[in-house]
Amino acid sequence: MANRYKPLSHEAWQAEQAVIILAASRRLDWRRWPAARQVGYLCSFTGSLPVVEAHLGTGSVLAEFYRNCLHNRSYSEQQRCRKVLLALAYKRSELLWRPELSAALAALVQVYPQRCRELADWQPRSRNPFRQLESLVRHLFDQYGDLPTWVLNAWTANRLHDGINIADLTTHLGRGGALRTFHKLPVPLTRKLEHHLRQAPAGYTFLEALLYAQLAARNQLAWLGPVLDSRLGRRLSRDDEFYLRVVDFFAAAPMVDPNQFGPVCDWIHQKRRVGIGDEPAQPGFSLKGRSMAGVLAHTAKWHRQLVRARNNPDSRHPQETFASTWELLPVPNFTGGDKGQVRITQLGSYWELVEEGGALHHCVSSYLNSCQRGRCGIFSLTLNGVRTLTLEVLANRTIIQARGKYNRRLTDTEYVWVTRWAAEARLLVPKHLFAAAG
Template sequence: MAAFSCNWIRSPQDWNPGSDLPVEEQWSSLLRHLFAKWPVPAFMDSVWMLPGDLVRKERRWYCHIAEGGSWRSALDLPRGLSRRAIHLAMDSPAHLDLVQAFRWGQLRALGAKEELVGEVLASSMAKRLSNEAIWSRLLEKVAACPGFEPSDFGIIADLVVDLLDHGHEQRAGWLLDHSLPDLRGHCYRRWQSLLNAAEANGIRFRDKQLTRSGLRAELRHFSNSRWDPMEGVSAFEIIRRTGLGELFGWTIVELRCHARLAREGDAMRHCVEGYWRACHAGRCAIFSLARRPAGEDSDKIIPHVTIEVHRESRRIVQLRGKWNRWPFPLERSIIEEWAHRNGLEMAV
């Protein structure tokens, strides 16, 4: 609010909130004390809680409306929002935020069913004002179809969100050119393929209902959480005989996505999955020492030791076996040979 002090019409020192008011009401009272010459809808209070830049268009809208300006003269308002949608948004439930209120107004203007309104407001697109032309098309398409199942909305919206987040606006628009049944079918197949890929990487889900938003969020995360390989580290495989005389092939490979880290952590019963952020940021690289009977199929590979390498210094800083045990001598000797070949320093 201090960034908009030039819009204050009263001094904060003159504000006298009721001591018995809840915190939310005190907050609302302060906003109106500082800015409001005219009534401001309750949903607009949410703009002051938005993360990111201090000076945002949403906060300029608040000041504009508080000074008595009209929505028609507000700058940078999304073009897809009709006057009727904005007018109806003024009567939206008080607990909604700004974007949700606009969506509520849009859906009311389109005559959408109550169940669809609820699904839209709970979806990921209900927090976005960018790419308004695409979202308006989608809302018009689903609201105009009497047989559309509201619980399918998130399936479609989350896939469009994923495309937009990766800069594929043209592809998102192409998707919306399809009939609603074809669009729904395409989205279901895409989420099913992500689920199959995650399960192929050893990830298990208790509830595999694709209409569940939490599952789709996990699938998006596993799909997007990948990173580049560590430079100067080549593929490694070696044959070694155990103390019992058994011949095994040993491999060391880098784990380059969250799904692989989760699979490793599940097999090894330790917390390596939590390292995905450090890997994604390029601070460390995680490798897995695994073995298989010499000459047999790779699907019988068994992980033995998880290896953490500090990327910048190229130092091996942690070695952990199952249940966080220390490596056995044979395992350590293999890791030392791999480190020597790739110019890595053993720091453990």
């Protein structure tokens, strides 16, 4: 049988339709239409995502809204989305069409049935789309006007699933529910912790707000910066209560450098979970009876072992460990300055981690397991070919650490380049990270 008579496979048919639709879409400029007509056009589509994107233009604003708000939604959800988007169009809201807010609007549509006020009664008081979003969330869900500012900020910062479902938490608190009774909390809360959690600064994630509350409850807020920079600030862990006692241990010691808190926590983690040298892991390890001088000496000794390991692999660091590589995070590297003298590059092997730690005298090589599991990526900033700064980026595209030689904070020059890279790569930057820049 001739090839022209063979039936097309479903995949080939989809590709053919996409080409036809793409050609037709080039003759249709929906960008010139009024917002309400664009909403109607967007909500008229069904079918596979590639075909719809061919209609709307791959990477276009409408395609982004379709992917987040309408794709794989039930009929009732699609109709609800149409209602909300049309209402925003009639309000001439700046929320349409901002691709960076499409995920937040999708979450808003999902919890829209739990609103306490009607969208028709909302009046935007600013042309800033982020302020409009905050105002809209307050209007729809904040019945008593006491939503914590960090919850509202999570909507505008697109951090709706950062350790907790912010949309569900918003509706729960908006109806007057207590934080400690929210059924999806990853940790139990006391009344005291809830009180301090509500007072956390606006730009904090849930994890940062929780650490703020835990330290405030212990009268240790002076240690918030070092704690946020340590492994406590990266993710919730069953060991958090233990490490909070490490904070008390540091606070009770006179004249101790707060920047040593993070390295000591890394040493303790290695000792409790992995083991150091020929010693097996010690899950029951405790600081009881230990002095601060002894703990710092053990931490420094472990660090020196990591540095020497590059040139002296032995039974504690088998050769296969040095050959370890992992899949890099989908975060672009950066080149800037005259003749590209500034570079930010992701490290992809254990050798590179050891070299980075040896050059800057810190313990970044201890991140081998986290890199292999895809929890984070380690980046090195070089100026004129010299390593000056190490950065940790979580899988959710948040920069959570920036450390130079001997764990120093970043300089003003490094701050400029890191913020420029973060803007280009669309990375989130917590406020505390650059608090001590310079």
